[in-house]
Amino acid sequence: MQADFNRLQNFVASVFESIGTPEIQAQLAAEVLVSADARGIDSHGVARLAGYVRLFDHGRLNPNPQIKIVHESPSTAVIDGDKGLGLVVAPYAMEIACEKAEKAGTGWIAVRNSNHFGIAGYHAMKALNHQMIGWAMTHAAPLVTPTFSREKLLGTNPVAMAIPALTEPAFVADFASTAVAYGKLEILQRKGLNTPDGWVQDAEGNPCNDAFAIKNGGALLPLGGDREHGSHKGYALGAMVDILSGVLSGANFGPWVPPFATAGFMSAGESVGIGTGHFLGAMRIDAFRPADEFKKDMDKWIQRFRSAQAVEGKQVIIPGDPERELEVERKAHGIPLLEPVVRDLETLANRFNVPFILA
Amino acid sequence: MQADFNRLQNFVASVFESIGTPEIQAQLAAEVLVSADARGIDSHGVARLAGYVRLFDHGRLNPNPQIKIVHESPSTAVIDGDKGLGLVVAPYAMEIACEKAEKAGTGWIAVRNSNHFGIAGYHAMKALNHQMIGWAMTHAAPLVTPTFSREKLLGTNPVAMAIPALTEPAFVADFASTAVAYGKLEILQRKGLNTPDGWVQDAEGNPCNDAFAIKNGGALLPLGGDREHGSHKGYALGAMVDILSGVLSGANFGPWVPPFATAGFMSAGESVGIGTGHFLGAMRIDAFRPADEFKKDMDKWIQRFRSAQAVEGKQVIIPGDPERELEVERKAHGIPLLEPVVRDLETLANRFNVPFILA
Numbered sequence: 237m238q239a240d241f242n243r244l245q246n247f248v249a250s251v252f253e254s255i256g257t258p259e260i261q262a263q264l265a266a267e268v269l270v271s272a273d274a275r276g277i278d279s280h281g282v283a284r285l286a287g288y289v290r291l292f293d294h295g296r297l298n299p300n301p302q303i304k305i306v307h308e309s310p311s312t313a314v315i316d317g318d319k320g321l322g323l324v325v326a327p328y329a330m331e332i333a334c335e336k337a338e339k340a341g342t343g344w345i346a347v348r349n350s351n352h353f354g355i356a357g358y359h360a361m362k363a364l365n366h367q368m369i370g371w372a373m374t375h376a377a378p379l380v381t382p383t384f385s386r387e388k389l390l391g392t393n394p395v396a397m398a399i400p401a402l403t404e405p406a407f408v409a410d411f412a413s414t415a416v417a418y419g420k421l422e423i424l425q426r427k428g429l430n431t432p433d434g435w436v437q438d439a440e441g442n443p444c445n446d447a448f449a450i451k452n453g454g455a456l457l458p459l460g461g462d463r464e465h466g467s468h469k470g471y472a473l474g475a476m477v478d479i480l481s482g483v484l485s486g487a488n489f490g491p492w493v494p495p496f497a498t499a500g501f502m503s504a505g506e507s508v509g510i511g512t513g514h515f516l517g518a519m520r521i522d523a524f525r526p527a528d529e530f531k532k533d534m535d536k537w538i539q540r541f542r543s544a545q546a547v548e549g550k551q552v553i554i555p556g557d558p559e560r561e562l563e564v565e566r567k568a569h570g571i572p573l574l575e576p577v578v579r580d581l582e583t584l585a586n587r588f589n590v591p592f593i594l595a
Numbered sequence: 596m597q598a599d600f601n602r603l604q605n606f607v608a609s610v611f612e613s614i615g616t617p618e619i620q621a622q623l624a625a626e627v628l629v630s631a632d633a634r635g636i637d638s639h640g641v642a643r644l645a646g647y648v649r650l651f652d653h654g655r656l657n658p659n660p661q662i663k664i665v666h667e668s669p670s671t672a673v674i675d676g677d678k679g680l681g682l683v684v685a686p687y688a689m690e691i692a693c694e695k696a697e698k699a700g701t702g703w704i705a706v707r708n709s710n711h712f713g714i715a716g717y718h719a720m721k722a723l724n725h726q727m728i729g730w731a732m733t734h735a736a737p738l739v740t741p742t743f744s745r746e747k748l749l750g751t752n753p754v755a756m757a758i759p760a761l762t763e764p765a766f767v768a769d770f771a772s773t774a775v776a777y778g779k780l781e782i783l784q785r786k787g788l789n790t791p792d793g794w795v796q797d798a799e800g801n802p803c804n805d806a807f808a809i810k811n812g813g814a815l816l817p818l819g820g821d822r823e824h825g826s827h828k829g830y831a832l833g834a835m836v837d838i839l840s841g842v843l844s845g846a847n848f849g850p851w852v853p854p855f856a857t858a859g860f861m862s863a864g865e866s867v868g869i870g871t872g873h874f875l876g877a878m879r880i881d882a883f884r885p886a887d888e889f890k891k892d893m894d895k896w897i898q899r900f901r902s903a904q905a906v907e908g909k910q911v912i913i914p915g916d917p918e919r920e921l922e923v924e925r926k927a928h929g930i931p932l933l934e935p936v937v938r939d940l941e942t943l944a945n946r947f948n949v950p951f952i953l954a
Contacts, residue, residue, distance in 0.1 A: 310669055311701045312700035384911050385911045389900055411827070411832075415819070465775075468912070470818070471914075473754075479766070483896055484878075486892075490900065530843065555827075
């Protein structure tokens with residue numbers, strides 16, 4: 237099915253309103269969630285809507301949170317999300333980051349007591365309109381083994397950074413600290429195919445090619461894959477994200493990060509902090525250099541890299557280019573939804589008596 | 596040869612003094628440089644001393660720089676290193692970062708007009724004594740191809756982060772954004788061995804196993820190796836480091852970053868900014884959480900990861916553990932130096948008439 241972008245976003249907002257989210261917050265949450273579908277990161281979009289509702293059903297999500305600053309300095313704050321939607325808590329935190337950066341040059345917000353925040357890139361990009369560089373990170377429930385570990389201790393822990401240019405579109409990096417996104421395993425599972433080397437390991441910690449490895453006690457591997465190819469670097473990067481999102485905010489961390497709501501995997505388990513955490517930042521360009529000079533140099537950086545001599549049949553890509561192009565295309569011509577996702581959305585429409593007209 | 600740590604450091608300081616570096620700065624530069632040897636990152640230690648002297652010989656290094664702040668806000672500054680040793684400019688910048696963090700919560704310094712700064716980890720660790728998290732990044736001359744590129748546009752661009760704990764030693768990540776350090780290629784070159792897959796490509800951009808690939812027009816690959824294994828993530832990380840170190844500071848960037856002084860590769864070439872850049876940061880822990888609570892949680896993080904069930908015969912390693920253990924060992928029992936490095940140092944000793952007693 238091909239869903240119209242605006243209708244899909246309105247439908248999502250209606251579902252969030254149905255569980256008690258105030259209208260403006262529901263619209264914001266829908267915007268963040270559907271931006272993932274528009275940008276081609278389908279695993280983080282409306283495919284997760286039923287999961288957010290399950291979090292609500294199990295008392296792990298507060299639909300009308302009192303988000304508050306619990307501690308701050310001129311360039312920092314810790315925010316308690318009051319068990320709210322990360323889709324709402326993170327934009328709030330990012331606004332504080334930009335306000336702090338306006339005065340102090342930079343703003344850095346550690347968030348606790350939140351939930352899954354959608355795609356990191358959305359939040360980082362919020363800084364662009366303020367002539368700022370945006371940062372966004374989040375930890376997530378453990379699916380990843382540190383180098384040499386058999387135990388899953390880290391999430392896919394993404395890092396995003398958005399950097400404005402002058403005439404060129406912004407540089408937008410947004411990547412998990414793993415060799416591959418979990419969504420790519422799901423595609424292979426559906427096709428009955430094996431994974432390439434270096435993506436997953438089995439329950440004993442041996443390299444394997446089983447697309448179902450995680451369900452069988454195995455794990456995703458950190459970026460790098462194995463020690464010889466630098467997996468200790470992917471592990472270190474994922475650890476940095478976990479410590480900034482979890483330890484610095486007072487949230488849970490490492491293996492204690494609560495799972496997203498997938499069937500049979502509901503309980504948050506033992507706790508060493510408060511909920512899930514994120515780490516967001518904004519850096520005002522002209523706290524370093526005149527913004528126009530910087531942006532002119534970014535144009536030069538982008539043009540030089542984009543026009544680099546490439547291997548035959550390929551082109552060097554600027555981080556953010558493919559997602560931006562897809563966003564234009566999908567906003568104009570619709571968002572493709574898989575059958576199981578459509579069925580999930582229909583179930584929600586029936587439950588909440590929300591009109592289900594997406595095309 | 597096994598060199599005594601203190602004697603080696605004094606020798607290095609004498610050489611820096613001989614080219615006109617003031618005594619205190621020469622001692623600092625020696626401390627930074629030899630810390631690389633002590634921590635086992637031999638490629639960034641005294642093996643490079645002759646290179647720094649060649650930079651001086653070719654007018655690219657100012658031994659007595661007037662380092663100055665050219666722009667600042669409460670939590671940021673841009674520092675011009677006046678062509679000084681990165682080994683001196685970066686510690687100066689890191690002090691400013693910590694002073695700013697003392698007042699504003701965090702401090703972020705973009706540095707331009709500097710030179711190679713040794714190991715990133717040294718600088719990040721300077722924040723630890725102030726109850727702060729330290730960050731250090733630097734770009735470097737192009738040896739690395741973005742995904743799909745045949746042209747080398749990025750350096751090995753490392754990221755370091757040091758995070759204090761309470762009873763446990765600090766977490767210290769320090770890693771290049773490439774699949775492998777250039778020093779590992781040199782080891783294979785000496786042994787006449789090929790590289791594993793995923794480390795290098797040839798001049799046409801094809802994967803290859805030639806340890807001399809770079810000398811033959813090839814390149815180091817970003818962390819991830821190839822697209823299927825996430826090289827676009829290593830490329831994005833290296834690009835972030837380049838933009839923060841180069842574009843944000845007003846230094847050169849991308850393929851224009853001036854080379855370190857290796858024979859036949861002296862000229863800085865076309866320029867799009869001023870010299871080489873770094874990016875350093877300090878975050879005061881209690882600008883987020885009471886430092887003791889945070890450090891207790893870091894202990895828990897470290898102990899949980901270190902004691903994780905490991906693959907047979909292995910142990911999960913906390914970033915920084917191997918380097919710290921080696922540092923203790925080498926400070927006590929000496930630093931092994933390869934024959935060609937000893938010969939380089941002897942040449943410097945003769946040229947500057949500096950006593951050469953290292954053992």
